[in-house]
Amino acid sequence: MATIERNTTLAAQIRQSLEMQIDSKLLQPGVKLPSERELSELFDTTRTTVKEALLAMEAEGRVYCEDRRGWFVAPPRLIYNPLYRSPFHQIVTEQKRQLETLVLSSRTIVATPTLCQELALPTLSRVNEVTRLRKLDGRVVLLARHYLKPERFPGILEHDLSQSLTTLYEQQYGVRYGRSRFEINPTAAWGEVAQALMLTEGSPILLISCVNYDQHGEIIDCDHEYWRHDAVRILVDSQELERMKANTLL
Amino acid sequence: MATIERNTTLAAQIRQSLEMQIDSKLLQPGVKLPSERELSELFDTTRTTVKEALLAMEAEGRVYCEDRRGWFVAPPRLIYNPLYRSPFHQIVTEQKRQLETLVLSSRTIVATPTLCQELALPTLSRVNEVTRLRKLDGRVVLLARHYLKPERFPGILEHDLSQSLTTLYEQQYGVRYGRSRFEINPTAAWGEVAQALMLTEGSPILLISCVNYDQHGEIIDCDHEYWRHDAVRILVDSQELERMKANTLL
């Protein structure tokens, strides 16, 4: 919550002013803020200073920016447990939110060295790559690239890949997730990633990389998830893991 | 790795130029970059543009800024598993790095509503708060605030709190960590946190909140860890958890 404070900098005053509007629900999640130019007139300053305030609020996850579209009030973060490999759709609906999945591409490629290492493959192996964009309540929040071992999922690229891969694995191939391992890196978005997430080049994002194993401990696939950093909150409970295990192995 | 590309923007060219120097080890981790003014002359541009390039590199974790001190080449990230509650000193030395811990304050306070909830305490309970600053290879990377249930650790504030709390708990109070639960929030640094981490107000950071339970499933303590976002890489393996459990419970 924003509190009234004596603050030295102009940018801090702009921030507080906007935060008070947001806290008081006068500015609702998803609503577009006035343009940088309008704000700079409102606060009798320049775009540079307004932008500085907005960037700090963006870092905090209070507002977000869509490239050349404008600034918006950030909705609540999605709570996400990367170890909990249930269908993503389910995770989202349990939080009473709406998911949309777009398949950007699906193809077979030669694995990069990093991928070979992650999937424990010999060099120059081929892998299936599926790139999907996910929208939360209509907003782009996640670009996910899945890399599958082709021999485990023959012909999978012919299926409808906008559905849950978890379900597809299980129903079509009898493969279920067992243990998994993930890594979180705060980093920046460039090129395609920035474009897909509608971010400016160099914006901070969260990169979550998962490696998944089946019920027999064999590697199934891995994925690289590029998240808008304000859209997610990671939550991991070691106890929940026990329950998951019970569910998976029985 | 930076590759030579035709890039449109000046800021991107500055970035690539600096990244090439870093990749080629001409600029070693920890080394100070030329001042913003020098760089702007070097690249025949203004401080604004130089700063834009530096901020993007900071988001990526290639460089970092110390408030009013200058810009430095970022050292490799520390690999950190928040579920793995072994002495932090051990985690750091295993990665052949050097840890320094400074106790900033230790006192008894009235728990905030958030804290009461996290620790499952009645409202207006008192808790012991220990604030510590941690340096990795001489660089401030983490401000950690621990909140302990006072009745579990009578007189703990009299001990030397710059040592491992894990060890202190076990040796002085016979308390060992069992399960735990953590949460990761990308957010921004304000006030004391920004100051302690030598960050500009509003810089992006990673907030990791942990709640820890003892071997009997009772809550022991929780902590709020404010990390410089470029200093850490979270890694969690569900299998490792099994081993941990075996170690803790036997």
Add this chain to the structure above:
DNA sequence: CAGTGGTCTAGACCACCAG
């Protein structure tokens, strides 16, 4: 085509840090 943010210029004054 009007409006948006993205990028960039060429300065200025300040607080703070280090020698």
Add this chain to the structure above:
DNA sequence: TGGTGGTCTAGACCACTGC
């Protein structure tokens, strides 16, 4: 005290979006 980044001004042109 000289040099650093922090903050801020008052503009400009551009690429792209959305009507």
